[in-house]
Every structure is written in structure tokens, then in C-alpha cells.
Amino acid sequence: MTTEAPPDWVQADPWLELAEHADDHDVDRALGQNHHTEDDFAALISPSASTRLEELALRAKSLTQQNFGNTISLFAPLYLSDYCSAGCIYCGFSSDLDKPRRRLDLAEARRELEAMKNKGFDEILLLTGDRTKFADADYLIEHTAQAAEVVSHVSVETFSMTTPEYESLAAAGCTSIALYQETYNPEVFKTTHRWGPKSNYNYRIEAPARALEAGIRSISLGVLLGLANPFSDALSTFRHARALQSRYWRSGIAISFPRIRPQLGGFSADTPVSDRQLAQIIFAFRICLPEASLTLSTREPAAYRDGLAGVGINKMSISSKTTVGGYAEPTDATGQFEISDERDIPTFCAALRERNLEPVFKSWDAVYR
Amino acid sequence: MSNQAPTPLVLGTQSFESRLILGTGKFSSVDTMIKAVNASKTQLVTVALKRFNKDRAEDDLFAPLSSLPSVTIMPNTSGARTAEEAFNAALLGRELTGSAFVKVEIHPNPHHLMPDPIETHEACKRLVKENFIVMPYMPADPVLAKRLEDLGCASVMPLGSAIGSGQGLSTQALLELIIRDSSIPVIVDAGLRAPSEAAAAMELGCDAVLVNSAIAVAANPSAMAEAFAGAVDVGLNARHAGLMSRHTRAQPSSPLTSFLSDTPQS
Numbered sequence: 041m042t043t044e045a046p047p048d049w050v051q052a053d054p055w056l057e058l059a060e061h062a063d064d065h066d067v068d069r070a071l072g073q074n075h076h077t078e079d080d081f082a083a084l085i086s087p088s089a090s091t092r093l094e095e096l097a098l099r100a101k102s103l104t105q106q107n108f109g110n111t112i113s114l115f116a117p118l119y120l121s122d123y124c125s126a127g128c129i130y131c132g133f134s135s136d137l138d139k140p141r142r143r144l145d146l147a148e149a150r151r152e153l154e155a156m157k158n159k160g161f162d163e164i165l166l167l168t169g170d171r172t173k174f175a176d177a178d179y180l181i182e183h184t185a186q187a188a189e190v191v192s193h194v195s196v197e198t199f200s201m202t203t204p205e206y207e208s209l210a211a212a213g214c215t216s217i218a219l220y221q222e223t224y225n226p227e228v229f230k231t232t233h234r235w236g237p238k239s240n241y242n243y244r245i246e247a248p249a250r251a252l253e254a255g256i257r258s259i260s261l262g263v264l265l266g267l268a269n270p271f272s273d274a275l276s277t278f279r280h281a282r283a284l285q286s287r288y289w290r291s292g293i294a295i296s297f298p299r300i301r302p303q304l305g306g307f308s309a310d311t312p313v314s315d316r317q318l319a320q321i322i323f324a325f326r327i328c329l330p331e332a333s334l335t336l337s338t339r340e341p342a343a344y345r346d347g348l349a350g351v352g353i354n355k356m357s358i359s360s361k362t363t364v365g366g367y368a369e370p371t372d373a374t375g376q377f378e379i380s381d382e383r384d385i386p387t388f389c390a391a392l393r394e395r396n397l398e399p400v401f402k403s404w405d406a407v408y409r
Numbered sequence: 410m411s412n413q414a415p416t417p418l419v420l421g422t423q424s425f426e427s428r429l430i431l432g433t434g435k436f437s438s439v440d441t442m443i444k445a446v447n448a449s450k451t452q453l454v455t456v457a458l459k460r461f462n463k464d465r466a467e468d469d470l471f472a473p474l475s476s477l478p479s480v481t482i483m484p485n486t487s488g489a490r491t492a493e494e495a496f497n498a499a500l501l502g503r504e505l506t507g508s509a510f511v512k513v514e515i516h517p518n519p520h521h522l523m524p525d526p527i528e529t530h531e532a533c534k535r536l537v538k539e540n541f542i543v544m545p546y547m548p549a550d551p552v553l554a555k556r557l558e559d560l561g562c563a564s565v566m567p568l569g570s571a572i573g574s575g576q577g578l579s580t581q582a583l584l585e586l587i588i589r590d591s592s593i594p595v596i597v598d599a600g601l602r603a604p605s606e607a608a609a610a611m612e613l614g615c616d617a618v619l620v621n622s623a624i625a626v627a628a629n630p631s632a633m634a635e636a637f638a639g640a641v642d643v644g645l646n647a648r649h650a651g652l653m654s655r656h657t658r659a660q661p662s663s664p665l666t667s668f669l670s671d672t673p674q675s
Contacts, residue, residue: 109622398436
């Protein structure tokens with residue numbers, strides 16, 4: 041099922057004109073505010089603001105420092121299963137791809153978690169494909185409870201769940217949920233999410249609210265940059281974040297900025313996002329949502345990540361595997377996508393320190409679950 | 410009161426010569442933080458429980474601080490959204506550090522990090538009963554300050570302005586009311602950007618100030634820590650020296666009515 045238009049509260053259309061044609065005066069106004077509206081966000085992602093990237097970067101750096109100090113929080117993903125029931129055109133786990141599938145049982149996952157913990161990680165993101173009988177809600181709840189015994193901060197990135205399922209996940213020790221709409225454009229959503237539970241646009245767009253309603257402490261939003269008009273999708277993400285903030289005022293909001301990477305399916309971006317465009321979008325989010333956690337993963341190359349560390353971005357993954365498992369025992373399976381920043385932890389941490397940033401592995405405590 | 414000799418700051422059962430308390434987050438390295446703590450000559454630091462990391466020494470803030478002999482550690486409950494969470498965090502903090510001090514910090518809204526007065530009051534009530542030396546971070550609310558004092562808190566720590574905002578003493582008028590009525594130490598916590606604001610807080614009548622971001626993100630944290638320490642002393646000395654009052658109009662230094670006498674006319 042799909043919709044003709046996105047729900048009102050994520051509509052970007054009324055601001056697209058400004059996002060395309062804002063002038064210097066609009067950008068000045070946006071930079072001069074303490075509290076930012078959609079108009080400000082639109083002005084900051086406009087072509088006019090793109091000529092003032094250095095100014096945006098300076099503001100973004102100052103706000104990142106104000107909210108997060110000179111620190112970068114680190115985490116790593118653990119793919120529990122690559123079974124999948126969905127047909128996402130850009131994903132190496134798509135159910136039509138002929139590849140061997142695997143899932144970790146509890147004992148295997150524990151070995152992976154302990155290997156990650158030994159590397160220093162205290163925040164782990166658990167991932168699966170779309171809902172299957174091999175990796176359903178019960179499977180995730182069991183694995184979350186186990187991960188919560190090993191690390192302080194367990195996040196989950198998986199299929200959209202029901203409110204009671206999110207409640208069980210929170211009770212098992214899940215602190216945050218990552219759930220990306222991929223694109224807020226219903227037409228593009230329909231053509232790129234060809235089948236499976238994930239192809240239900242409305243059920244997915246309501247999932248972050250269900251998670252917060254169920255007591256999950258923070259939610260990570262995002263789109264897959266490259267699928268549709270990135271500026272329209274960025275505006276919708278901003279509006280989605282603000283709508284959740286006003287309704288769930290105790291909840292943390294995070295935004296991630298994945299760009300399409302090469303993967304087994306061979307899909308390439310229809311609307312590729314340049315390095316400068318992505319940086320501009322990140323700066324706009326930092327300026328307009330100064331307290332939100334902004335994440336940049338190993339999809340991006342080392343030099344690009346280093347450049348944005350502390351300049352908008354406050355959280356990063358490192359030493360990531362996008363295959364099922366891979367931390368405790370090496371695997372030659374194909375992952376969900378190819379990573380780009382392949383540095384090991386000491387090299388990456390040294391690069392952060394070089395930029396006067398402290399890598400922080402533990403920034404949460406199990407006592408707050 | 411004028412011409413008062415400097416006295417130590419008494420919090421619970423402990424006295425402190427230094428009236429500068431340091432927060433330990435947001436620094437660019439543990440080493441930088443330790444150097445700033447030393448440079449500030451502080452005797453009391455607060456550490457977020459979430460930054461205790463027994464599994465990874467280079468990521469842990471507690472162990473290096475606990476090796477400083479003249480520094481008392483006060484765990485804080487940053488991250489807690491409710492009284493229950495803060496209570497549990499405080500118990501764990503005492504177990505890990507052996508310190509009876511706790512900074513109660515409950516700010517449920519990540520957007521502005523304003524302290525929740527209702528949950529803070531509830532947490533303090535429970536923690537006082539558990540014999541903690543309870544130091545609540547609180548909104549600059551004179552009624553709440555007295556309610557927390559009535560519970561048996563060791564101090565109140567009203568905000569100068571929002572955490573990390575560097576907006577200085579934007580709550581000054583309310584701080585003055587808190588200071589006037591309080592029988593326990595009043596410590597301005599949060600929002601200070603410049604040492605001059607710390608001096609102003611001390612001149613106003615605060616008993617101490619707590620600083621974190623302004624030192625942690627300074628280009629030279631140790632030098633800034635030293636500057637804050639100096640400013641706290643200057644402000645306190647100025648207060649003890651007896652500040653002149655503010656007047657709305659000029660006051661001639663030779664009063665116009667000095668020739669008048671109370672002696673009955675002969």
C-alpha cells in the first residue's frame with residue numbers, strides 16, 4: 041500500500057520553492073536565529089547557502105562543540121541475520137538476490153558481541169533484514185536482551201514493529217531504534233521498495249512514533265541519499281524530527297546521512313549527492329537541530345569523515361562489518377553494502393585525536409535502562 | 410557581610426578551600442581534563458556515571474581523577490530522566506566511588522536540558538534518606554530552592570543559564586532571591602562562559618560556581634581553568650571587601666546635609 045502524497049507533517053513542498061530560490065538575505069536570517077523554522081532550514085540547504093559553506097561549517101562546528109564538547113561517540117554495527125522478505129532495489133540483502141543466507145544463533149552472537157566488547161565498543165547497533173520467520177520480533181528481543189548483558193547501549197535497526205513489540209524490545213534493554221524512511225517521496229518509495237512489509241510507506245513512517253510511545257529513549261531518522269531529491273527528503277526528515285520532538289519531548293533525536301554505496305544488486309543512485317551537498321545538508325541539520333546526534337558511518341571515505349568529525353558530526357561507527365557476524369570469526373560473505381572507511385580502531389582514534397577530538401566508547405550506562 | 414575573613418565552603422561533612430567545582434565531560438582528552446583540574450586547584454569535581462568505563466582505561470574518567478589526592482569526586486546522574494533513574498544511578502555511583510556526594514541531574518528534555526523540578530525534588534528526598542550529600546542541579550526557582558533545603562540537601566545548584574549555552578547569569582534576578590533566602594550554600598551551575606561571570610556570581614553572594622564547558626572547549630583549557638580560579642577568588646574578595654550599593658542617581662561624596670545638626674537650637 042502506498043499514498044499519493046506524504047502526510048502533512050512531513051510535507052516538504054511548501055518549502056521547496058525557498059530551498060531552491062532563497063537569497064542571501066534568507067540565508068542571513070537563518071544564520072541569525074537561535075530557534076529555527078522550516079524556512080530557515082530551507083534557506084540553509086539552498087544553492088545560495090551552498091556558496092557560503094565555510095560560514096555554515098563554522099556555525100556547525102561551534103554548535104557541535106557547545107552540545108557535545110570535543111568528543112566523538114563511537115559505535116559498531118552487528119548484523120544478526122541477512123534473511124529478508126523485502127525487495128529494496130538498493131540493498132545487498134534483497135530477497136530476490138541469490139546468495140547464501142545466514143543468521144546468528146545466541147551462542148554465535150555472544151561470541152561476536154564479546155569480540156566487539158574486547159575491541160572497546162560499548163554501543164552496538166543490532167541489524168537484520170525485513171521480518172522473516174528466521175529473524176522475527178522474538179528473535180530480536182532475545183538478542184537484544186543478550187547484547188544488553190554485554191554492553192551499556194544497545195540500538196536496533198530492523199523492520200517496523202508494533203507498539204507492543206517495541207515495548208518488549210525496550211524492556212529487553214534496547215535504548216534506541218534506527219528507522220530510516222529511505223525516502224519521503226511516496227512514488228520513489230514505491231518503485232524502490234518493490235515488495236515485502238517494508239513497502240508499506242505509511243506503516244513505516246509511523247514506526248518512529250510507535251517506538252517512542254513504547255518507551256524507547258531515542259530514535260534515529262534518515263533517508264538513503266541518492267534515491268530521490270535529497271533536499272526535499274532532508275526537509276521532510278527535519279519536519280519528521282520536529283514533529284516527534286514536540287510530541288515526545290523526553291526523547292532523543294538522531295539523524296544519519298547514508299549515501300547509496302555499491303552493493304550486490306548493482307543499483308546506482310538516480311540523484312547522486314555530492315560531497316559538498318551532503319556537507320551542506322549536515323550543517324543545516326546541526327544549525328537547525330543543534331542538540332540532535334548526527335551520525336556518519338563507514339560508508340563514507342576516511343578523509344571525508346575526518347573533515348566532518350566535530351564539524352556537525354558527533355557520532356561515528358568504525359571497524360564495521362556489514363556481513364552477518366565477522367568480528368569474532370572472519371567471513372568471506374557479501375555484506376549489505378561495501379564500506380569505504382576501512383581503518384582499524386587505533387588508526388581512526390589517532391586521526392580524531394589529531395583533530396583535538398576525544399573518541400568516546402562509553403557514553404551511556406546500563407543503570408538508565 | 411563586609412570585612413568577613415574567608416571561610417571554607419562546607420558541604421555536608423566536608424570543607425573545601427576552593428570554591429570552584431569542575432565538570433569533567435566534553436574535554437578533548439582525559440589528559441587535557443586532568444591538567445585543567447590541576448590548574449584550577451579545585452577540590453571537588455563531578456563525573457557523569459555514564460563516563461565510568463572499567464573495561465577501557467583510556468576511555469575512563471573516574472580512575473585518573475581518583476588518583477588525584479586532593480580532589481573529591483562527586484558522581485552525577487546526567488542521563489537520568491526520572492527520579493527513579495537518578496536514584497539508581499546515585500546508588501551505583503556511591504558503590505563505584507565510595508563518595509557520599511551526588512550531584513542530582515535530571516534533565517529529561519534533550520533539546521534544552523532544563524532540570525525537571527518535580528523529579529529532582531523526588532530524587533533528593535529519597536537520596537537524603539540514604540545519607541547522601543545531595544547537591545541538586547535545579548532551575549533558578551527560589552521556592553524550589555527552599556523546598557530542597559527543607560529536605561536536607563547540602564547545597565542548591567541553580568543554573569545561571571542553560572547547560573553549555575554560555576549565556577552567563579541570565580537568571581540573575583532569581584539567583585538573588587535564592588541567595589537572600591538560602592541557609593545552605595548556593596552554587597551557580599551551568600551557563601557560565603567567561604571568568605568575569607564567575608566573579609560576578611561570587612560578588613552576588615554565591616558560595617561557589619561549577620564550570621565545565623567554558624573550560625573544556627577553551628583553546629587552552631588549563632589556562633582557562635586557572636583564569637576561572639582567579640576570578641572566583643576575585644569575586645569573593647570583592648564581596649568580603651564590601652561592595653558599594655547601586656544608586657539610581659549620583660551620590661555626592663560630600664553630603665549636602667552634613668552641616669545640619671541634631672542639637673536643639675539655643
